[in-house]
Amino acid sequence: MKKEKSRSVIIARQEHGVSRKLMSPNALRTLYRLRDNGFFGYLVGGCVRDLLLGREPKDFDVVTNATPSEVKRLFRNCRLVGRRFRLAHIHFQDEVIEVATFRSQVSNEPESEPKEASGSERRQRPPRMLKDDDGMILRDNVYGTPEEDALRRDFTINSLSYNIADFSIIDYAGGLADLNAGIVRTIGDPAVRFQEDPVRMLRAVRFAAQLAFTIEEHTLKALVAATDTIVRAAPPRLYDEVLKLFLSGAGATCYGLLRQTGLFAALFPCFSNWLNAESEGFPHARFGEMLCQVDSRIQQGGMVSPPLLLALLFGEYIDGKAAHFRRQGVPWQQSVNAAVAEFMGETCPIVMITNRVGLALRDIISQQMRLKKIPGRRPESFIARHDFNDIVDYCRATCGGTRDVVKQLDWWAARAMQQASVSLPSRLTEEAGAPQRKRRKRRRRNPQVKNRTEGV
Ligand code: ATP
Ligand code: MG
Numbered sequence: 001m002k003k004e005k006s007r008s009v010i011i012a013r014q015e016h017g018v019s020r021k022l023m024s025p026n027a028l029r030t031l032y033r034l035r036d037n038g039f040f041g042y043l044v045g046g047c048v049r050d051l052l053l054g055r056e057p058k059d060f061d062v063v064t065n066a067t068p069s070e071v072k073r074l075f076r077n078c079r080l081v082g083r084r085f086r087l088a089h090i091h092f093q094d095e096v097i098e099v100a101t102f103r104s105q106v107s108n109e110p111e112s113e114p115k116e117a118s119g120s121e122r123r124q125r126p127p128r129m130l131k132d133d134d135g136m137i138l139r140d141n142v143y144g145t146p147e148e149d150a151l152r153r154d155f156t157i158n159s160l161s162y163n164i165a166d167f168s169i170i171d172y173a174g175g176l177a178d179l180n181a182g183i184v185r186t187i188g189d190p191a192v193r194f195q196e197d198p199v200r201m202l203r204a205v206r207f208a209a210q211l212a213f214t215i216e217e218h219t220l221k222a223l224v225a226a227t228d229t230i231v232r233a234a235p236p237r238l239y240d241e242v243l244k245l246f247l248s249g250a251g252a253t254c255y256g257l258l259r260q261t262g263l264f265a266a267l268f269p270c271f272s273n274w275l276n277a278e279s280e281g282f283p284h285a286r287f288g289e290m291l292c293q294v295d296s297r298i299q300q301g302g303m304v305s306p307p308l309l310l311a312l313l314f315g316e317y318i319d320g321k322a323a324h325f326r327r328q329g330v331p332w333q334q335s336v337n338a339a340v341a342e343f344m345g346e347t348c349p350i351v352m353i354t355n356r357v358g359l360a361l362r363d364i365i366s367q368q369m370r371l372k373k374i375p376g377r378r379p380e381s382f383i384a385r386h387d388f389n390d391i392v393d394y395c396r397a398t399c400g401g402t403r404d405v406v407k408q409l410d411w412w413a414a415r416a417m418q419q420a421s422v423s424l425p426s427r428l429t430e431e432a433g434a435p436q437r438k439r440r441k442r443r444r445r446n447p448q449v450k451n452r453t454e455g456v
Contacts, residue, residue, distance in 0.1 A: 075088070
């Protein structure tokens with residue numbers, strides 16, 4: 001281990017266990033090409049953290065000192081994305097590797113401007129680094145050094161870099177020690193870092209839960225003090241982050257931390273009030289049960305769609321609202337529609353559930369009735385619905401093992417299997433190139449020839 005001029009520590013290849021065999025071959029190809037053309041090429045962020053922990057990384061992020069247009073010149077399969085901060089996406093058959101130019105959080109402009117900016121553009125361009133009056137980052141598009149790039153990241157454990165030049169790991173912020181100790185710690189003053197981007201609070205919770213780490217004392221204190229500011233983050237970002245929390249496979253632990261810190265009440269104030277109010281002397285316990293079911297499904301490699309997740313978590317709450325409308329004489333289907341609309345209305349200003357997902361959530365809840373009618377009208381078209389499995393899964397998860405309901409669901413599952421086995425052979429033969437009638441190409445006749453033949 002060797003100290004550099006700056007605060008960085010370099011861990012040589014023989015001193016760490018991160019092997020290239022565990023990396024995405026496409027990420028490696030990208031790094032080699034950058035290196036062979038004289039540029040820096042680092043893997044950064046979550047992938048280095050996960051490789052060091054022996055976990056499979058979700059994605060591989062590359063950073064370099066090449067500008068986006070230089071990256072584009074090196075890779076034929078490259079597309080530049082992002083208007084404010086240009087990123088290069090290198091497209092491989094089954095994977096996209098994101099390549100970013102080193103960024104800095106310092107507000108002064110770098111000496112070397114990206115070449116694509118013309119003189120007039122440079123004069124008119126808005127500032128590259130911008131914070132609002134409360135210190136939230138609105139824009140941070142300044143190119144920087146590898147160290148600056150590492151230090152603008154959220155947590156020390158997410159700031160480690162893997163250098164393709166010598167296969168070493170560079171630690172600019174004490175990430176390795178925190179990784180070994182199981183600590184989530186912001187880089188720099190936690191109060192400032194959460195102020196700059198409140199979403200980091202949710203990320204702290206997710207990493208703590210997912211990795212079974214603890215949130216460092218000062219970081220936690222600053223987080224608890226800043227929970228109310230979470231609503232300042234963009235609602236679509238909060239929705240994405242909420243999905244990541246509850247679909248992480250550690251959703252129950254995430255929920256525990258969100259409740260403990262006050263983040264949950266800030267994100268879902270109405271639902272949280274309802275959870276806190278007992279119903280006929282009993283607490284609403286279904287939310288916790290559903291989280292455990294979602295976790296075990298994800299841990300076994302299963303999938304849960306966002307509408308199903310929302311139905312499982314908020315279904316009981318929405319049912320309660322629908323029952324309220326029914327007591328006022330609203331018919332069944334309309335009562336569910338109104339209840340989902342009310343839920344969306346109170347949730348979306350903070351956590352923006354997309355309209356499409358809201359409609360799918362409504363369908364899962366309202367289609368429960370259809371499962372009770374066996375076989376009902378046109379069962380095959382019901383089974384063919386894209387959300388049939390979600391509807392059955394929702395009903396199975398929420399029925400509490402009631403025998404009659406389980407029997408109904410088994411009937412539908414058997415019927416769906418039967419339907420699939422009937423339609424499969426015909427699909428297979430089509431796909432496997434069973435002799436298909438060749439479509440004759442119709443040749444367009446030359447009108448002149450036509451006239452000639454007609455003339456004969
Ligand atoms: P995951 O396993 O969920 O992919 P990750 O740490 O890789 O975890 P990403 O969202 O893929 O998370 O982000 C990649 C890296 O970008 C992070 O590791 C971190 O270094 C940096 N980063 C992401 N979000 C932020 C943020 N809000 N503030 C500062 N740095 C961030
Ligand atoms: Mg990642």
